[in-house]
Every structure is written in structure tokens, then in C-alpha cells.
Amino acid sequence: MRIRxxxxxxxMPPSYYVASGKYTDQFxxxxxxxxxxxxxxxxxxxxxxxxxxxxxxxxxVVLVEQNQVGWGASGRNGGQVLGGFGPEQSEYEKYExxxxxxxxxxxxxxxxRCVELVKxxxxxxxxxxxxxxxxxxxxxxxxxxxxxxxxxxxxxxxGFPHKLRLLDQxxxxxxxxxxxxxxxxxxxGWGHCHPLNLCRGEAKAAEGLGVEIYEDARVSKLDYHxxxxxxxxxxGRVTADxxxxxxxxxxxxxxxxxxxxxxxxxxxxxxxxRLSDELANDxxxxxxxxxxxxxxxxxxRMSADKRLLFGGVASYTxxxxxxxxxxxxxxxxKVFPQLKDVKIDxxxxxxxxxxxNRIPQVGRIDERTYFAQAFAGHGVAPxxxxxxMIADAILGDDELLRIVExxxxxxxxxxxxxxxxxxxAGMAFEQFKETLRL
Numbered sequence: 001m002r003i004r005x006x007x008x009x010x011x012m013p014p015s016y017y018v019a020s021g022k023y024t025d026q027f028x029x030x031x032x033x034x035x036x037x038x039x040x041x042x043x044x045x046x047x048x049x050x051x052x053x054x055x056x057x058x059x060x061v062v063l064v065e066q067n068q069v070g071w072g073a074s075g076r077n078g079g080q081v082l083g084g085f086g087p088e089q090s091e092y093e094k095y096e097x098x099x100x101x102x103x104x105x106x107x108x109x110x111x112x113r114c115v116e117l118v119k120x121x122x123x124x125x126x127x128x129x130x131x132x133x134x135x136x137x138x139x140x141x142x143x144x145x146x147x148x149x150x151x152x153x154x155x156x157x158x159g160f161p162h163k164l165r166l167l168d169q170x171x172x173x174x175x176x177x178x179x180x181x182x183x184x185x186x187x188x189g190w191g192h193c194h195p196l197n198l199c200r201g202e203a204k205a206a207e208g209l210g211v212e213i214y215e216d217a218r219v220s221k222l223d224y225h226x227x228x229x230x231x232x233x234x235x236g237r238v239t240a241d242x243x244x245x246x247x248x249x250x251x252x253x254x255x256x257x258x259x260x261x262x263x264x265x266x267x268x269x270x271x272x273x274r275l276s277d278e279l280a281n282d283x284x285x286x287x288x289x290x291x292x293x294x295x296x297x298x299x300x301r302m303s304a305d306k307r308l309l310f311g312g313v314a315s316y317t318x319x320x321x322x323x324x325x326x327x328x329x330x331x332x333x334k335v336f337p338q339l340k341d342v343k344i345d346x347x348x349x350x351x352x353x354x355x356x357n358r359i360p361q362v363g364r365i366d367e368r369t370y371f372a373q374a375f376a377g378h379g380v381a382p383x384x385x386x387x388x389m390i391a392d393a394i395l396g397d398d399e400l401l402r403i404v405e406x407x408x409x410x411x412x413x414x415x416x417x418x419x420x421x422x423x424x425a426g427m428a429f430e431q432f433k434e435t436l437r438l
Contacts, residue, residue, distance in 0.1 A: 007266075007320045007349050010067050010216075015196075015348035016271035016309060017075055022128045023200035027069060027207070030214035030236040036062035038394060039231045039240035041219050041254075044074035045379065046372040047246030048202045049387025052121070055209035057395055062238050064217035064231065069203045072250045073379065075196035076350040078269060078299045078311045080289040081118055081380050082135065082190045084111040085404075086359040090151035092158055098359060103403045110389075110400065112161060114381035115190060117388060118198070127201035130304040135190035136167075136288035138181040144293045148185040162189025176290060177283040178335050192289035192301045195380060219254060222369075229368060244390055245371040248379075249351035255371075260411040261361060262374040264351035266315030270328045271346035272308045272339065280306040283336050298331055307346075308332070308339065314377075324349055352377045355409050362386045363405025370394070374409075 012018045038054055040047045043065030051061045065071065087094035089111050095104035122131045139145040145168075152164050165186040167175055172183045207213050214236075222243065223230040231238040245255060249264040275283075280302055284290070289301040298312040310332040313321070321327040324347035333340055355361055355374035360382055362372045370393065372386035393401040 006322070012068055012071060013076060013348040013350065014346065015076060015269070016303065016307065016346040017194060017196035019346065020194065020303075020305070021200070022194075022197045023204055027065075027203070027213040027215045030064065030217045030233060030238075033237045033239065034062055034212065036060050036212070036238055036240045038062075038242045038244060039064065039229070039238045040244040040246055041231065042072075042244075042246035042248065042250075043069035043199075043203065043213070043215070044072050044246060044248060045199055045202075045383035046248065046387050047244065048074075048199060048206060049117075049384045050244050050246060050372075050390050051211045051213075051387075052202055052206040052209070053388050053391035054394060055206050055211045057391070059394070060210065061206075062212045062214070062240065063203075063206070064214050064219060064233065064238060066216070066218040066250070068215050069213065070196045070199035073248060073350055073352050074199040074383070076269075076348060077195050077267075077352070077377075077380060078289075078309065079192045079195045079301060079380070080135070080190075080291065080299060080378075081115055081131070081193055082289075082378055083115045083381055084378065085114065085382050085385060088151070089158075089160065090154040092154065098357075098407055099403055100406075106400065107403060108158070110385050111382075112189075114385040117384040118193075118381050121202055121205070121384070122193075122198070125201065125205035127198060127205070129194045129197035129201055131191065131193045131198075132287060133188055133191040134286060134288040135187045135192070136175045136184050136286065136290045137187070138176060138184040138290055138292050140181055140292060140294075142182070145183050147293070148183075152185055160189075162187060164188075173285070175284075175286045175288055177285065177338070180335050181292075186286070186288065190289070193380070194304070198380075222254070224368075242368050242370065242394055245369065245373075246387070248373045248375070249353035251373065255365070257365070258361075258371055258373060261409045262353040262355050263316070263412055264318065265354050265377070266313070266318065266320055266349055267311060267352055267377065268313050268321060268324045268328055268349035269309055269311035269347070270325055270332065270344050271303070272310075273343040273345050275306045275308065275342065277306070279338070279342075280308075282338065283308065298335065300332075300335070308336070308342075310335075320349055352379070356412060357407075357409065359407055359409070360386060360404070361407075361409050362389065363401065364393075
């Protein structure tokens with residue numbers, strides 16, 4: 001099922017990422033029938049990472065994407081490359097609760113490895129995606145500062161390998177030129193990138209290793225036979241031994257048992273005109289990716305050509321803003337009033353996918369069908385881990401996949417008709433409680 005609404009079309013969105021894309025050559029369109037060892041459905045990070053890892057091991061892979069590689073969340077997101085695989089990495093007890101005491105450390109370490117996987121691909125394949133280290137968790141009040149201080153202490157006790165710096169009221173302006181924040185935590189091991197260039201650059205690397213990539217290849221159904229699976233696109237088919245479902249928020253109803261365990265949530269970004277060096281250095285002197293601590297976060301960073309990319313909002317209803325600039329610009333000005341005369345050149349949005357427990361959903365439906373979805377808005381790096389662990393399982397090492405697929409992911413209450421309004425009401429209540437605390 002194709003997604004069609006006021007924001008989505010079958011083509012790339014009118015985003016800053018598309019306008020500044022480096023890997024613009026389109027992939028082929030599938031005509032006829034092809035054979036593969038593995039068919040990956042979905043041309044976002046999870047699918048591309050799976051295909052790339054399998055190709056590195058010599059597997060014959062076909063990847064099909066219903067629109068264009070990077071069309072979905074992988075090419076629309078804020079470009080923040082953050083670690084963690086589900087729970088916050090400072091909250092180790094949650095890893096123990098979710099994955100079990102005997103497996104918690106292994107998954108916690110994957111939360112570190114996922115960023116390293118991104119960086120390794122960028123370096124190995126010389127991907128031009130402006131990859132930059134430096135991330136700032138910004139605190140708006142003392143309660144948030146106390147939480148970040150505790151998080152720093154916990155991470156250091158756990159052996160977190162990257163440099164962490166707590167900034168107080170006196171030195172917060174070294175990271176962010178805004179009076180909205182009283183301090184925060186700098187993490188030198190996380191960072192940001194041009195997400196569309198990352199995704200399509202990795203896809204080009206996979207193609208160079210023999211992966212057949214087809215765009216405009218909408219899958220209508222999966223037909224299971226005794227010795228193979230047929231991935232049917234009506235005008236063409238892929239026959240494969242194994243299938244990987246990497247559609248995330250854009251799965252539609254292709255596999256209902258997966259679709260009812262995640263919910264597409266809208267998120268939106270504006271991009272300013274190019275800023276002067278002086279203004280860019282005033283608002284983000286450390287060139288960090290930034291995120292605040294609220295339930296419905298604001299997130300922002302500077303592009304390589306000095307545009308502020310400012311994102312936020314979480315639409316759980318599936319209804320997009322009629323005017324993204326009108327919705328997002330006041331939020332940006334609350335943080336950076338010095339941008340009041342700056343023009344907005346770009347506006348775009350799309351869906352990310354969340355599950356009830358906000359834990360990535362990675363596993364197997366059966367021994368021939370694998371899936372990865374529901375990264376809850378933090379998927380740039382963890383999706384690479386998901387792709388790698390699926391590839392490892394297909395290659396014969398399913399140790400890590402067995403751990404993460406043991407997590408029980410319940411379907412959303414209310415079915416397809418009522419799950420969005422039920423969740424929207426719950427999220428509105430959480431935001432109301434947060435407003436009272438502020």
C-alpha cells in the first residue's frame with residue numbers, strides 16, 4: 001500500500017536534503033522476474049544496512065523500494081546520529097528489565113557499536129554525508145540538569161567510552177547561544193550527518209558489491225512456497241530463499257501482524273536560509289546536534305553550509321500540519337529569537353514509527369522472514385545495528401538476534417481504527433504533565 005496524504009507523494013520530499021543530495025542517480029526499475037538468495041523490502045537504513053552486510057559476505061541480494069531509496073524516514077529525519085538500543089544508555093537497569101540480566105550488557109554495548117557502524121561505513125566507502133561528532137543534551141531547568149548529571153555519572157561508571165562534559169549556567173553558551181537552557185551534557189561520541197546522503201551513499205556501496213537495487217517496486221504480496229518465497233510487485237517478481245521486511249512506518253498492511261505493533265508518527269523540520277558565519281557561530285558555536293529533554297522534543301543542528309535545521313512536533317493522530325513553517329517557526333524563535341529576520345527556505349515532514357514500549361522491534365516471523373521496525377525517532381544508528389544483526393543471523397550467527405527478538409511487543413489497543421486517537425490522547429496527557437512540571 002502506498003502512503004498518500006498532504007505531505008507524501010511517490011517522489012522525494014522538497015527537503016533541504018534532496019536539494020543538497022550528492023547521490024542523485026536513480027536505481028533501476030524492476031521489469032520481469034529475478035532470483036536472489038535474500039530479498040530485502042525497503043530502501044531505508046535497516047534495509048540498506050542488511051543488504052550491505054550480506055553483500056560484504058558474498059550473498060546475492062535484491063533490494064526493492066516502493067518509491068526511491070531514502071524516500072522514507074531515513075531521508076527525512078533530523079540527521080542526529082545517537083547511540084542506544086531502546087532504553088537510554090545511562091539507564092542500565094532498564095536494559096536488564098527488557099533484555100534480562102544475563103543479556104543486558106551485550107545489548108547495551110550494541111548501543112555504542114551502532115554509531116561506530118555508521119562511522120565505519122562512512123570511512124570504508126568514502127560516503128560524502130558531512131558526518132560530524134558532537135551532541136548536546138540541553139536542559140531547561142534544574143530537574144533536567146540533575147538528571148543529566150546523574151546520567152553522566154552512571155555512564156562513566158558503566159564504562160562509556162566517549163568523552164562526556166557537563167555544562168552549567170556559566171559555560172552553556174559554549175555549546176548553544178540560547179537563554180532557554182541552563183546547561184546540559186556534551187557527548188563527543190554521538191553526532192550528526194546528512195541522512196539522505198548517508199542512506200543513498202550506502203546503497204551505492206552495496207550496489208558496487210553486487211546488490212541489485214530496484215526503485216518504484218511496490219510489493220503487493222508475499223507468496224510462500226516450500227523452498228522459496230515470491231515477492232510480488234504485480235509487474236515483476238523476486239524469488240528468494242529469505243525475505244527481510246525493512247519498511248518501518250511505511251509497511252502499510254503488507255504484514256498485518258507487524259503493522260499493528262507499530263504506529264506511524266509525524267515529525268517535521270524547517271531549514272533556514274544560509275546564515276552568516278557570525279550568526280551560525282552565535283547560535284551553535286560547538287556545531288553540536290542538540291535535543292531538549294521534553295517528551296515531545298525539539299531537535300536541531302547546523303548543516304554543513306550553515307543552515308539551521310530545526311525539527312520537532314510529534315503528531316500521533318496522523319494529521320499533518322497544514323503549514324509546517326507556521327507550526328515550527330515559533331518553536332525555533334523560542335530557542336533562537338535572534339533568527340527573527342531569517343528566511344525559511346525548506347519545510348518537510350514524514351513518519352517515524354513507534355511501538356508501545358519504544359523498544360526497536362527486530363526479529364523473525366519464521367526462519368525465512370526477518371524484520372526491523374519501530375525505532376521511535378532515534379533510528380539512524382540503531383537501524384544499522386538491526387541490519388547487521390539480521391545479516392549475521394542469515395549468515396549463521398543469530399546470538400544477538402535471539403536476544404532482541406525475545407522482547408514481547410504488544411499490538412496497539414483499539415485496532416487500526418482507534419489506535420491513533422487512543423495514543424494521541426495518552427501523549428497529550430504526558431505533555432500536559434510535563435507542562436505542569438515546567
